Amino acid sequence: MARGELRIFLGAAPGVGKTYTMLEEAHRRAERGTEVVVGLVETHGRKHTQAMIADLEVVPRRTVGYRGAAFTEMDLDALLARRPELAVVDELAHTNVPGSRNAKRWQDVDELLNAGIDVLTTVNIQHLESLNDVVAQITGAQQRETVPDAVVRAAEQVELVDMTPEALRRRMAHGNIYQPEKIDAALGNYFRTGNLTALRELALLWLADKVEEQLDKYRAEHRISATWETRERIVVALTGGSEGDTLIRRAARIAARDKGADLMAVHVTRNDGLAGADPAVLARQRVLVESLGGTYHQVVGADVPRALIDFAGAVNATQIVLGASSRGKLAQLFSAGVGVTTTAMSGSIDVHLVTHERAAQGRRKARLPAALSRRRRIAGFVVTALGLPALTAVLEVGPSLSLTNDILVFLAAVVGVALIGGLGPALLAAVAGSLLLNWFFTPPFGRFTIAEVDNLLALAIFVVVALAVSWVVDTAARKTRQAAEASADAQTLATVAGGVLRGERPLIALLERLRETFTLDSVTLLDRGAVAAHVGEACTVPRDADVEVKVDDNLTMLLRGHPLEASDRRIVEAFAAQATVALRQERLAAEAATAKPLAEADRMRTALLAAVSHDLRTPLASAKAAVAGLRSEEVHFGEEDRRELLATADESLDRLVRLVTNLLDMSRLQAGALGVNAVDLGADDAVARALDELGPEGRTVAVHIADDLPPVHADPGLLEQILINLVANALRYSPAGASPAVTASTLGGTLELRIIDHGPGIPEDRWDDVFLPFQRLGDRDNHTGVGLGLALSRGLTEAMGGTLVPEHTPGGGLTMILTLPTGNGA
Numbered sequence: 155m156a157r158g159e160l161r162i163f164l165g166a167a168p169g170v171g172k173t174y175t176m177l178e179e180a181h182r183r184a185e186r187g188t189e190v191v192v193g194l195v196e197t198h199g200r201k202h203t204q205a206m207i208a209d210l211e212v213v214p215r216r217t218v219g220y221r222g223a224a225f226t227e228m229d230l231d232a233l234l235a236r237r238p239e240l241a242v243v244d245e246l247a248h249t250n251v252p253g254s255r256n257a258k259r260w261q262d263v264d265e266l267l268n269a270g271i272d273v274l275t276t277v278n279i280q281h282l283e284s285l286n287d288v289v290a291q292i293t294g295a296q297q298r299e300t301v302p303d304a305v306v307r308a309a310e311q312v313e314l315v316d317m318t319p320e321a322l323r324r325r326m327a328h329g330n331i332y333q334p335e336k337i338d339a340a341l342g343n344y345f346r347t348g349n350l351t352a353l354r355e356l357a358l359l360w361l362a363d364k365v366e367e368q369l370d371k372y373r374a375e376h377r378i379s380a381t382w383e384t385r386e387r388i389v390v391a392l393t394g395g396s397e398g399d400t401l402i403r404r405a406a407r408i409a410a411r412d413k414g415a416d417l418m419a420v421h422v423t424r425n426d427g428l429a430g431a432d433p434a435v436l437a438r439q440r441v442l443v444e445s446l447g448g449t450y451h452q453v454v455g456a457d458v459p460r461a462l463i464d465f466a467g468a469v470n471a472t473q474i475v476l477g478a479s480s481r482g483k484l485a486q487l488f489s490a491g492v493g494v495t496t497t498a499m500s501g502s503i504d505v506h507l508v509t510h511e512r513a514a515q516g517r518r519k520a521r522l523p524a525a526l527s528r529r530r531r532i533a534g535f536v537v538t539a540l541g542l543p544a545l546t547a548v549l550e551v552g553p554s555l556s557l558t559n560d561i562l563v564f565l566a567a568v569v570g571v572a573l574i575g576g577l578g579p580a581l582l583a584a585v586a587g588s589l590l591l592n593w594f595f596t597p598p599f600g601r602f603t604i605a606e607v608d609n610l611l612a613l614a615i616f617v618v619v620a621l622a623v624s625w626v627v628d629t630a631a632r633k634t635r636q637a638a639e640a641s642a643d644a645q646t647l648a649t650v651a652g653g654v655l656r657g658e659r660p661l662i663a664l665l666e667r668l669r670e671t672f673t674l675d676s677v678t679l680l681d682r683g684a685v686a687a688h689v690g691e692a693c694t695v696p697r698d699a700d701v702e703v704k705v706d707d708n709l710t711m712l713l714r715g716h717p718l719e720a721s722d723r724r725i726v727e728a729f730a731a732q733a734t735v736a737l738r739q740e741r742l743a744a745e746a747a748t749a750k751p752l753a754e755a756d757r758m759r760t761a762l763l764a765a766v767s768h769d770l771r772t773p774l775a776s777a778k779a780a781v782a783g784l785r786s787e788e789v790h791f792g793e794e795d796r797r798e799l800l801a802t803a804d805e806s807l808d809r810l811v812r813l814v815t816n817l818l819d820m821s822r823l824q825a826g827a828l829g830v831n832a833v834d835l836g837a838d839d840a841v842a843r844a845l846d847e848l849g850p851e852g853r854t855v856a857v858h859i860a861d862d863l864p865p866v867h868a869d870p871g872l873l874e875q876i877l878i879n880l881v882a883n884a885l886r887y888s889p890a891g892a893s894p895a896v897t898a899s900t901l902g903g904t905l906e907l908r909i910i911d912h913g914p915g916i917p918e919d920r921w922d923d924v925f926l927p928f929q930r931l932g933d934r935d936n937h938t939g940v941g942l943g944l945a946l947s948r949g950l951t952e953a954m955g956g957t958l959v960p961e962h963t964p965g966g967g968l969t970m971i972l973t974l975p976t977g978n979g980a
Contacts (some may be wrong), residue, residue, distance in 0.1 A: 534575010
């Protein structure tokens, strides 16, 4: 049986029209003869959406009981038994009620697909698992219901249902998304223009990546190697030389001119190990690339141009940036070079050859660095000057050998000189050896002439072989030295990375590691001349330092202790690049820490205005209406009506007083200015006063507190306020016929008061959320307060040295456990 096809309608936020668009597609399929059945559609009371499913077959939902309440879910078994060609299933990220066959609705959809049924469904970008933390940072709201990205990416079609933030907010204001009483709060919180713009961009970027995957898959399936310029991608080739900085910046400027272009740096490592790059320079250049918004890649290949072209083709690159050759004209006669070869092989990919300072220097000065130390080179010249005459004398007085054997002996001597002193002494030994062989061992003797052609050929071969062997030995020595230096550099950088990752303060850890590595007295990082960070005694001006490393236009690293070798300076530059990144990260973290309280205050202020705008208005309106009625001269009320109006005014004003008191206490708590006057008092007295304050409703609460309990040590006023909030909350959610209860018991040196209700309860993963200000989890309206009760109660409890935690009520409901220390007389 073939698996069904999945089509997902993706939206940036609720209300963009995903469900409506999905139902439009369902109608189009039905008109073409497809058997369409609605498994589940959430209309949220929207009449236009409701009208769209009126003429479609709908599978009735099944009822699921959970904690004494009834919930409806999609009837998966009925839908599988019906086996339509196409099923419409809304809200892919929905979490099913406990007791359902699958925990998540996307798992239900997967069963439908496995049964060969095509599915239309919807999901918002904030429900994707990979973006969950990003959305939480943007909106300040953690999404509990998520769907794995792999599920959405596996869909045959993902269609973006888009709407501008302004249009979406207009829809919200017109009441087309939420109920009227929730509009103000939504517009001031989740549906702010900035939030919606960021979510829209996330949706567009995520979908662009999905389209890119589909394009890569299509190109691979059809074996298309030519570049399709759907998106500019700039690849900059790095050799590990100092010119890489210039190339990276040039490529970044090209990418910046092409809006949205990708920047990628690549270094090709030769698989024969003969062309090693400086790891310190590459580490620094990698930091530079990533700071400019690019990515760094490393590939291995024997043929550098071919490996570079293969990489560019694999990433669908449109442009390659290369450095101009720094080789001399003689070298270019024998090999075209990487730049010219890559250009010839590039095909439709544009190649930029960028000149740089190193290229000009390379043409003026092509001398290779010495492979061996100066002492060994001097030793090689000494061996040549003393050893070749001595060898000649031994061959002269010893047994007579043929010219071929004499040449082999001198060749061995030249190889020995090459091993000792390198290329220079070996070249001298080869020339001197050829002259000595000509004078002493080639007829006519004692003259620089050669009578026989065979002897001329033998001497020529000697010179060529001696020079070739000398070159190979010198090259091997140079590569060995370079490999050792690279290995030491790489080990140092790896140690640096490990030390930084393990440190709590990366920048200080990095500077300390640099100081230890090179046994320095101090390391200082200056930012615009000011000390940004240091270990040891700070060095404030460059003239007081032994080494100055310029990181960029603003940052300078100063080292004091002793001068450094040129090779060590490369490692220090890598340290400096990493220190720049660490400094920026520390500053960003400090800015984020500073901005977080401000953002939290702004969020709280917005929530406060949105909630209080209603909750202050309601009791004020009730009290004003009652008082206005009593003052009216047009209407004459009886005594009973007057008492009722006065009671209404009194209750409304009491409610207003409680609201203002809660707000003021919450403000004092956050400012740390709340005064606590704790005394020993009986728990039963505190509970009785709180229940009396609640009026007739309070008399329905069952109280089970033993007379022999020790007194509790608390502030009477604060404890009464806590109990009023907790009991009022329990009354609000208790079903008819199941009144809340208050019990008390001792545990060690504390007294526990339990406020028990048998309402719908709260899922355990939302327990922390109920103590956040302006949260009303599970409320069906906006008439139950601003959501400060539990947040304030926990704050007041902790101010008195106690705790307030929730737990499940056996049989369903929520129990709040208030724990306070017992009195001194206990």
